Amino acid sequence: MSAIRLIRVLFYGAATQRGATKTQVRRVWSGCSSRSSLCGQEGAQRGLSLTAAASQFELSLTKPPVSGVVSSKLWNDMLEVKFGDGTEGRLPFVWLRDNCQCSQCFSVEGLGRKFLIDDLDVEVQPTKVEESMQGLTVKWSDGHQSEYSTNWLQNRAFTPSSRALHREKYALRKEQWGAEHRIKDFDYNTLMSNERVLLDWLLTMERKGSAMVRNVPQKDVAGQELIEHIAFVKQCHYGPHSPVINRPNSNNVAFTNAKLGLHNDLPAYEHMPGIIFIQCLAQHPGAGGESIVTDGLFAAEELRRKRPEDFKILSSTDMYFWDKGHANYSWEMPEFYKIAKFPVIKVNGNNEVVQIAVSNTTRDSHMDLPPQEVKKYYAAYKRFYIILSANAMTFKMEQGDMMTLDNVRCLHGRESYDADSQRHIETSYLDWDEARCRRRRLQEKFGCFI
Numbered sequence: 001m002s003a004i005r006l007i008r009v010l011f012y013g014a015a016t017q018r019g020a021t022k023t024q025v026r027r028v029w030s031g032c033s034s035r036s037s038l039c040g041q042e043g044a045q046r047g048l049s050l051t052a053a054a055s056q057f058e059l060s061l062t063k064p065p066v067s068g069v070v071s072s073k074l075w076n077d078m079l080e081v082k083f084g085d086g087t088e089g090r091l092p093f094v095w096l097r098d099n100c101q102c103s104q105c106f107s108v109e110g111l112g113r114k115f116l117i118d119d120l121d122v123e124v125q126p127t128k129v130e131e132s133m134q135g136l137t138v139k140w141s142d143g144h145q146s147e148y149s150t151n152w153l154q155n156r157a158f159t160p161s162s163r164a165l166h167r168e169k170y171a172l173r174k175e176q177w178g179a180e181h182r183i184k185d186f187d188y189n190t191l192m193s194n195e196r197v198l199l200d201w202l203l204t205m206e207r208k209g210s211a212m213v214r215n216v217p218q219k220d221v222a223g224q225e226l227i228e229h230i231a232f233v234k235q236c237h238y239g240p241h242s243p244v245i246n247r248p249n250s251n252n253v254a255f256t257n258a259k260l261g262l263h264n265d266l267p268a269y270e271h272m273p274g275i276i277f278i279q280c281l282a283q284h285p286g287a288g289g290e291s292i293v294t295d296g297l298f299a300a301e302e303l304r305r306k307r308p309e310d311f312k313i314l315s316s317t318d319m320y321f322w323d324k325g326h327a328n329y330s331w332e333m334p335e336f337y338k339i340a341k342f343p344v345i346k347v348n349g350n351n352e353v354v355q356i357a358v359s360n361t362t363r364d365s366h367m368d369l370p371p372q373e374v375k376k377y378y379a380a381y382k383r384f385y386i387i388l389s390a391n392a393m394t395f396k397m398e399q400g401d402m403m404t405l406d407n408v409r410c411l412h413g414r415e416s417y418d419a420d421s422q423r424h425i426e427t428s429y430l431d432w433d434e435a436r437c438r439r440r441r442l443q444e445k446f447g448c449f450i
């Protein structure tokens, strides 16, 4: 402790600045909310603790750096810091050294770490710490000196609020829905010409996993210009797009007039396509061809609550998916033979559902299970499918409609239709990485993260 020299700001100065900053920040906050429903809205619909924490942190983020670091002390291989606005954080020494922001350790141009893990001493200790209105200066036991700005530190202070905010930047909290769900409508031209509407669509897709775009122009590739307005079309062995019509000698059960059960597209891909664009170019006029859509996340959570043993089986047992065939069209791969293996319900390290993979057509007949486990697996799978179906909505798309679905979450299917029908649906894909990237860039542009 004796090695630490504390330079404290005058408390009166800090308090005055604090009051002014809060007023200013509140004005920005409410102005943002009233200007657009995209900024800071829907907080009440999300988990309150998360939203409250994130909002609180957002306020601290927008403060000017003059609040500074007012005090720090050593605590269990960490630096306990207090910022000028009263917030606190604990910063592990090893993390601070690893994330030195000097030009020798970090590339400002490349926005990437230059400091090598080879040169990191996990036991590194500070020999001198200085607080200032700008932030922190630390001298290290390895002889290096680092400087960190207040905002940079606050943004990463390992507090529940800073962690919650970054978690939401990574991926927004999903909102489940059942059969009563009303898919949000977007007008194609407005979506293409207004970036705030585009952001609304991106947020809707991330939270609800479903949206409907109306008045879409007829093109070969579903939503091509919209996808390219965001990033680029994700290709697969069916090419950049698939005409879902009753094809002769069809290379997939989907490309027939048969009823299609609820499914996610392309689970035979280890990395399934993120967003599916399903555009109606021509609808079957009579009965048949209706779309069926359901929220796999809602069903998985229902299964977890009501049949935890089934959830455990479906989330811990790998299934095989396969897709083998040859091209129907010139833009398809001449021949393909995909195999992927993962559970029908995929969970992450926090036990959150991150992917649903259901496909009657491409679920493989190979099962990597002892035979005595197979019937139990089928029973669990069937109960999950019953929940998926019970909470599905059915409707009929019309020419010019384009449904957009989170393909690793929502499932879609269709009723059968006449074999000689001219019904024509087009599908194409966009990866989630690209959609989230555009969402973050727009949020940054409009200054309304969370």
Ligand SMILES: [Zn+2]
Binding pocket: 100, 101, 102, 103, 104, 105, 106, 144, 145, 146
């Ligand atoms: Zn450095």
